[in-house]
Amino acid sequence: MNQSLDVLKAKSSAKAGQSIPHESAHLHVTGQAIYIDDLPELENTLYVAVGFSQCARGKIKQMNLDAVRAASGVYAVFTAQDIPAENNCGPILKDDPIFAVDQVEFYGQALFAVAARSYQQARQAVRLAQIEYEAETPILTIEQAIAQQAWVIPPVEFSQGDVAQAFHQAAHHLSGSIALGGQEHFYLEGQISYAIPQEDQTLKVYCSTQHPTEMQHLICHALGLRAHQISVESRRMGGGFGGKESQSAQWACIAALFAHRLGRPVKLRLDRDDDMRSTGKRHGFSYEWDVAFDQQGVLQGLKVQLASNCGFSADLSAPVNERAICHVGNAYYLNAVQIQNLRCKTNTVSNTAFRGFGGPQGMFVIENILDDIAHYLKCDPVQVRQVNFFAEQAGQGRDHTHYGAEVRDNVAPKIVAQLLERSQYYARKQEIMQFNQNNAWIKRGIALTPLMFGISFNAVHYNQAGALVYIYMDGTVAITHGGTEMGQGLYTKVRQIAANELGLPIDEVRLLPTDTSRVPNTSATAASSGADLNGKAVQNACIKIRQRLAEFAAGLSQTTAEHIRFENHLVTADNGMAWTFADLVNRAYMARIQLWDSGFYKTPEIHYDQVNHLGRPFFYYAYGASVSEVAIDTLTGEMKVLRVDILHDVGRSINPAIDIGQIEGGFIQGMGWLTNEELYWQPTGEHAGRLFTHAPSTYKIPTSVDIPPVFNVSLFDNENSSDTIYRSKAVGEPPFMLSLSVFSAIRQAVQAAIPADAPLQLNAPATAEEILRAIALGRGHALADRPKPQA
Template sequence: MDGVKTGQGEGDTERMADDVSRPLRHVRQALPHDSALRHVQGNAQYIDDIREPEGTLHIAIGMAPKARGRITALDLAPVRDAPGIVTVLTAADIPGPNDVSPAMGDDPMFAESRVDFHGQALFAVVATTRDAARRAARKAHVEIDAERPSVTVEDAEARDETVLADYGFGRGDAAAAIAQSPHRLEGSLRIGGQEHFYLEGQAALAVPGEEGDIHVTSSTQHPTEVQHVIARVLALPDAYVTCEVRRMGGGFGGKESQATQWAAIAALGAKVTGRPCKIRLDRDDDFALTGKRHDMRCDYALGYDDDGVIQGYKVAHLVRCGYSADLSQGVVDRTMFHSDNAYYLPAVRIDTRRLKTNTVSNTAFRGFGGPQGMLSIERAMDEIAWATGRDPLDVRLANLYAAGRDITPYGQKVEDPQIMHAMIAELAESADYRARRAGIAAFNASSRILKKGIALTPVKFGISFTLMHLNQAGALVHVYQDGSVHLNHGGTEMGQGLYMKVAQVVAEEFGIAMERVRITATTTAKVPNTAPTAASSGSDLNGMAAKVACEAIKARMTAFAAEKYGVLAEQIDFRDDRVFIGNESLSFPELARACVLNRVQLSHAGFYRTPEIWWDREKAQGKPFFYFAYGAACAEAVIDTLTGENRITRVDILHDVGKSLNPAVDIGQIEGGFVQGMGWLTTEELVFDGEGRLRTHAPSTYKIPVASDVPEHFKVTLYPNANRTQTIYRSKAVGEPPLMLANAAFCAITDAVRAVAPEGARVPLDAPATPEAVLRACAALQGEALDGESLEAGKTGAGAQP
């Protein structure tokens, strides 16, 4: 934890009004992840590690060989006749609706009459072994009357095909403000998608029970949705279905809505055969069958004054959503909410088109659309700097939210804009930005082939689900007579440390050792109607729900002790594994035992819903976010202008997590989020061919960052700042905001590319900044073509064809 400034060390006594008055023992301490040892030892149990019940069957998916067209023949006889096959599942076997969508009813479990993307599930093979199922799935005879697919946003635009209605909002007359500005510019930025590449692929194990009950263990971020969708397709009440998940080997949004289809297929197999059924997608199949981060083309226009301050801004996000709506309403709405990032836009118009393409339906991904909106406005800031000759950081500072310039395009007031100013000033000084900028300019002047760049960019990210009903959580806490505590809540653990943070809250509330708190698997049988673990709200929601439960139990224990010992409740304190009652002292287990003997209830289901927030989508007004998390990153890059190869050589981060619940976990999230964002913007390129086939479908063709891509100088500092809103122990969310710190990496590479250009030139670099993209941009700026061909012919861009 080198370079960490938390302001929250051992025995920290700085308090907020809603906190206890004593020093904290567990919360705000850098405790290890609850499964850390099991992770490194290989003992952490994932779905594929669970001992399979006797007679377990295995499922493989039969996939469409075309991206668009009418199914004219589907002969499954060769599949059924293959060795080891128990049954083959099709749409005809589904008792309820053939629909695994989260909301819109447009996502079939199995295609029936048409296919809409290459690889779409047509049927499922249930066999005695996984190998037998996979081999048999390839034996189907499928005929499709193929049509030309829509692959790019331009294809969908030409056909005028969308998955949802166009939507936009803004403030003032942006077009007029731009027209009246002293300076104007317009441009377009293509932003690529991203594969989740979780270490554990999509997996589920379904076990049939009595009277139609189904128990499903699923690698999902949203157990309630898995429960609900399974009940829907099997025509069962929700209460007949239990979904359980102890941990995932990564999720990143890819298991929020899209884990349901595979769990539902396993459940259907269990219902049809009466035997346990398991599905685990092969990595290549997982790539083909599951959605990605939405890729976009962002067309913008803006007007600004002589100081580089924006007067008017218009942006249209043309979004490739894939073949169905999935979560595109919320994802693209969040793109709109974050199209301002940290900048005040006095007159603004933000429009979106949610385009339907014959590609797999895109879905949630860490940041949930916010990163795309932020990157487009960061490009605008760089454009202003290039046009005016000003330092890009000065342009950003001139446009930051500030007192009197603090209302977002959707009407929410930014209550604490001074935090961004203070953080950027502190980071610029600690990272020595100004001196390094001058040094880089000198280097570039003397270096013909290698060029360097630097950028410092801010992050302002709203915390809450913008779908209001999801801002709720439940937690179930039991205190047993021996003083041990059972903890269950609706949040899921995907490696981010949520379970540990909530356990710290429980241990802190009861004043007991961490070892007394037993973390248990999330299950719909204990905590119902939960929200997904997403939107960076896991700790905020579930930590508060657990705190509510603990407070209720403590209140009963306190009332009992006060009456028994004849003291006031204010004279009772829970700490250090003991309960101090006036001048008396009992161990926590002793009081728990006494409560049980005197029939005091030691169990409570806590519930929390986020206060204050509201959003009227039709009027485009409200307060959709409970608070904002802030951050800033300074990145330095070097490129080779002959090959396009590039590397991030230094990263300095200052991030606001409020009063951190667990600095060690939060720093890990910041580091991981930045590197994942860096991968999205530098090496991770999704390529679909003209037939709609995903060509980058495995580690051999899709490059995520590895350890050697992380710069040797990678300094993360936590900004010591209590959350102004009453969150759990005044902490702030940390899951998603750090990913957008990686905008600094893309802007630094862009800055390096610009070093080959004449003064005032614009850099035609799209994201991701792969070596090929960097080389094309350098060649364009130097007025050259690659291999004698036009630059445009070699351009892939976001979702284009090679």
């Protein structure tokens, strides 16, 4: 594995731009990092287990919980009737009950919960429930939902440009369909909350969540309390990936309900199988498309139907699908586009946020379309991609997205040109063509896909952040802000920012846990904006404190604040006077100078019309490109990724090592989504709708053996043209979509295994079975009659 860290030092200071270790790395490797299940438990703590439905759709005829209440160790059993205020944990619409009432809508829906003196007693007790259902036929697929016009949110139609005229004038047309499965978050730490009653009807809730403020609000709504009665704390998560943005609310509400009603500490930790059955996934999509283009492959018009499996409730499906609409063009200019977006209601768990938040699903279809155009024109897919890029500079035409935003800083063409040379793409492609001609059973494929991903929340009001910075009398610094740490390195980057602004060694700065009682009204740590928003807020607070200290030092040195420098743990005036930072801080305290401050940041220039789907929803774009080479065994369907080359744009990196780690991890997670991570629900029978892939034994994420043996990752030498923190760019979500090159490469390999003029119909994930199905279809064999994967 090759990692390139060169040329990416921030210009402002040594503290920003250095590849320092993750701030909790030493705690992780020694087992000292404290997660919620590691917290010392208070005396009289109760443990909660949840009773789940074993019917995907139907009425609850009878729910007898007498045996549950009588079970050993049971302290209390609660149902929806025990919720004092609002039986809802939906983040946007009130269609997501904490406990089902009368009707169940998916297999694994929460019906009741048990508090017992031990975790094992609670889990044993829930199994004693006697529940009768009047079962109805569940809707389990997108196709079934469309046939029954079942929507969680009404369909959306969007068009830009004269689509009819574009299709009329175009020289060539193609149409097709493709399906894309969902994905399990598979975070290492499952959903967990620990609720502790405090004095005067207040609660302290430790929650593994990406959105503490939303947890605070939904707990208040459920219990009929006010926001100042609930504080939610999250020091770190063992992974989130979007699965703890909204989906942590149900379990936090249940734990808080028991703690509030019983006056005792309560812990709720989902078992891994229960977690996978009862928490939402990435939305699966199904696509129908028509495209018009010229002889060079330039897109003239596009019609596409995006149908997503939202599950039984809305959750975050509206913004996820909105993001898919925005990213359906990826890095390409769409002159005339018509999009129909179906938000399908199925009797499966409600799908939710997942790394990329609809962006990967939007980009997936356009990359497959361009591959098909290239095959039709008998040219290299890279050439088709290059002729469809946006202009490199605004004002040159072809510089606006289909949703109306100006593209000001398109570096995708430069990245692709550099990566083609570094990866030796064309030479390797010739070698692969020769290999395929000489090998009957093993076929190889190589593909390049670009990336252009917008950074900001589509919901404009979430693009804000607050922070508090405290300087103590000994010169050490403590920081708290609204962002949450899930392993992505946010806390590390914020430490570097504060150290940079105050001229301190990194060890002098400590991050306090994210807590709604310290920084209120936080936005979710999502949309790749954690460092952008919270980093700027922390910088804002540091600047205010530093200015006061500079003015104080200027008075001591009889100079002006502009001549005071904060570097290397020293505060120095131009006339030669100097103090250690700790000495100056102590002097300032004695002089009654304020040594703490709040910071705030709101992203400028963004606006978006959710009704007409037009505006500038993103402050800037992150770019990148990847080249992947794969091999498939046409006899077994087995696939292996042989080599990956990535060149990615993170602007001026705050921490290159962390950024490269995010690129590597995001790419591998995306590779798993497109290849071997398959969700499967029982389609028929008494237990129709039961998730079979509910454990590591049945759901296969990538492991160390799946990492490409040649894996080259480099950072593109670039400075963000937008005024972000130190001109850096977000890196959490964008690399995930670089994995689209793996799927494109598999398509090339499958195409090499079938007649040149045969249809290629490969759905995702491209499991061994799906690869065999696509080969059989291309060869006209009966195996093609097998159903396509569930979306």
